Amino acid sequence: MSTVQTSSDAPGREERVHLQTYARQPITLISGHGCWVTDDAGREYLDLVAGIAVNVLGHSHPAVAEAVARQAATLVQVSNLYYTLPQLELAEELVSRSPFDRAFFTNSGTEANEAALKLARRHGGERGAHEVVSLVGSFHGRTFGSLAATGQPTYQAPFAPLPPGFRHVTPNDVDQLDATVTDATCAVLLEPIMGEGGVHPLTDEFLIAARAACDRVGALLILDEIQTGVGRTGTFFAFEQTPIVPDAVTLAKGLAGGIPIGALLVRERAAAFKIGDHGTTLGGNPVSCAAGLATLHVIDTDDLMANARARGAQLVEALAKLLADGVLAEVRGRGLMLGLETAKPIARAAVAVARDHHGLLINATGDSTIRLVPPLTIGADEVDLAVERLEAALADAGSAT
């Protein structure tokens, strides 16, 4: 058995050769299995981050490993000049489990949103509508179109001017939404639960108003389910737990169990692209799509959406004690996408102490918000252990302030 080599010089090496754009945690991860990852010193961590809501099957799932290896040994990439069966089968699979009629595959979430934005402009162009309405505090990605839709000035300001035609409204403010959606609007783009913004679910009332506003002017309602999709909230799409059906959704993150992929799914009436309107060299390549098919298969056969609901409920129940004790002010979210509001601004300190002293990886989306997005495969015992470790980390972080 090979021994894990310590490479604690990774931060220094990275600082010399990588563009300095990531505020990385000071650990180097070498391997992973299920809900656990191991660092270069052989320390094990229970992972409630899962590659930022990506590894729905956990780490190194044999079905993904086998699908990737098999497809890599058969056909890796031929571009979209030709038909390939894994892409076709993944499109058929996604269409069959959704109200959508067509798919377009990309390599990432932000590219899926770029595709959605271009589709909305193409659709709206027929009646001269070009504006996209999204939310203050939203996150849609880092490329220019997605960044313009993202409602967070800190990400946007250094890159101004951004593409024009993007308007932002306050989440759950129906009157503001109604006033902002006009004949100039080609799409309303919403995360059903704002993820990077701190795990804030939109109200049913707001979603119904968004659907009605889009129908009023002929705009597309597009949901960014890049973080909420692929079973994370306990249903395949988060919108299945709401009264609305969008015209299009974007997916990415967990869709191929950790292999890069993104997807735009659209209903026929929104399928405005014509031949040549959009494209990508690697998007929908056979390896990513084979991993996607394997991931969907395991989600079904292992009933992982039911597990997401059960383990999510278990987490919420166990966290009630921390709410009662006044350590947490709020627990929100659905399934295995939870946001914990700490009573004191100790979220970032808790992340560090959990990692360094309690073998637990968690993530902070703000000074007082901890996000839990573990693999959908997490077991009941692992949830108990995670809560035990989280409680200890919050106590340590609280007493240090």
Ligand SMILES: Cc1ncc(COP(=O)(O)O)c(C=O)c1O
């Ligand atoms: C809701 C949402 N949209 C888009 C993105 C961007 O996805 P990617 O990082 O794959 O480009 C993210 C990533 O965190 C996200 O959470």
